[in-house]
Amino acid sequence: MAEANLSLIVEFTLLGFSDLPNLQSFLFGLFFIIYTGILMGNGLIIVITNIDPALQTPMYFFLRNFSFLEICYTSVILPRILASLWTQKRNISFPACAVQFCAFFVMAITENFLLTVMAYDRYVAICKPLNYPLIMNHKVCVWLVVGSWISGIPIHILLTYLIFSLPFCGSKELNHIFCDIRPLLKLACGDTSVNEFSFYAIVLVLGMLPFLLIIWSYVKIITTILKVPGNKGRSKAFSTCSSHLMVVVLYFGCGIITYLRPSSDQIAGLDKVLSIIYTTITPMFNPIIYSLRNKDVVLALKKLLFK
Template sequence: MEFILLGFSDRPDLQWILFGIFLFLYLTTLMCNSVIILLTKADVALHTPMYFFLSNFSFLEICYVTATIPRMLMDLCTQKGNISFLACAAQMFFVLTLGSTECLLLTAMAYDRYVAICQPLLYTLIMNHNVCLQLVAVSWISGIPVQIVQIYQIFSLPFCGSNEINDFFCDFPPIFKLACGNTFNNEIEAYFIVVLFVVVPFFLIIVSYGKIISSILKIASGRGRVKAFSTCSSHLIVVVLFYGTASITYLHQKADPCKGIGKLLSLFYTILIPTLNPIIYTLRNKDINSSLRKLLLLI
């Protein structure tokens, strides 16, 4: 009828310290991403496709951390990790769906930068408002039916024996370990979905940036090359952090299933990266900084 999220029960002496740290990270993520959304809506100079995608990305990060941190904070506060069957399925659905959305949205942002740098004369024609809306809609919606089917099949498996999940949120690898039936078909399906929503978008991003870098290198002016690269450097850093930490987390779990290090990597991937993303965009983006200064002067 329920699972038990072990979380950080192996360190009861650090419960309240961890509670304070994660609460601070959560509030920071909410505040920074909310400021970016506010700036992109309020400043007319930021009403461009790039900042339209950025505002959606910031809203996505808010949703993504909200799917995991509040539950973890409650478990740290009560020192109980009981989670119902339905709540575990719901949390897994939101985490996987929002993760799929992030991969697709990062791909759409890479395509936007490709058109801006490689086809600047056609940029306003190609990246018109309808195209931007369609790209964002596909990013948000396409993962929903796929994840509904996957979650239904995972939680239709028979569970017996231990009901303890050695993690701080519900994810499919630890759930598979608790199933007493044959999970081979479910695992194949899960990895196929990973290829569809993670590997393929990452390949498209690599292709886009390959063409972007090739076009930048052809610019004769050194200042022109720096200016062109600065328009996509923040997005490139976010892509490297997101896919890099996700890959390290997955490979570490396969190669060396050390439970403590695995949780640390999961924390970095699911919590710290969404906190860093708005800071990266703010620090490296002159338009955002200029708009933020205008807002502060008005306040």
């Protein structure tokens, strides 16, 4: 009976930034600006890639979906952080924590797949330009996006069940900014090795496999570009890929450091800092990278502002 009662937790406490009581107002303002920037930046890309006739290509179709995903991705985390900083109420119910956990990792895996699809699109455009319209037709593009969205859902529903079916005991305080895997496992009782193995196996397969496919695509792309005669042709080809490659390095770099590094109890705030970079800073910079590094997007933005 005592063991059964241990698992009857109705809510957790997300400590977040409670250890910085004098900075609550500043942090609220900072995260509000970041969230507003993410919504406006990604929303602007969605608008201009929809209305500009020159941007009705597969590359910008994928970019539009990627920007929408970034909005959804951050909206799983940031609104609750803002509400917590504003009201100083840090409780989150057990079901809400499970939903946030599942939604976050579904979005993360979707981003892995969507970045892979975008790399494949650039590979076909540069390495097989004559067959590009046939291979990347609208129907194929739609299926690639739909597949990216739904592929990780069954696996992460199962993972969420495995984590939240654990008995939780002792403290209910999650020393983190959202319901993440490591702080949850720290509160779990008994042997969690199977759950940890399942999580890291999924991270390796659904995280590293897309990353390796992207690297393979860009090795092929760079090899092909170097064969293009004339500096002008090479420069144009590199410019269409550089934005995506910067986003890939930023996203996967932060993800690998966050989830595949050894756990450290000595540096309590490190997970929070890495998660902030991973969930807020990266999505904020993505529209800037695409806007500044892509001449077509800059031109479309100037047209929109002029109108």
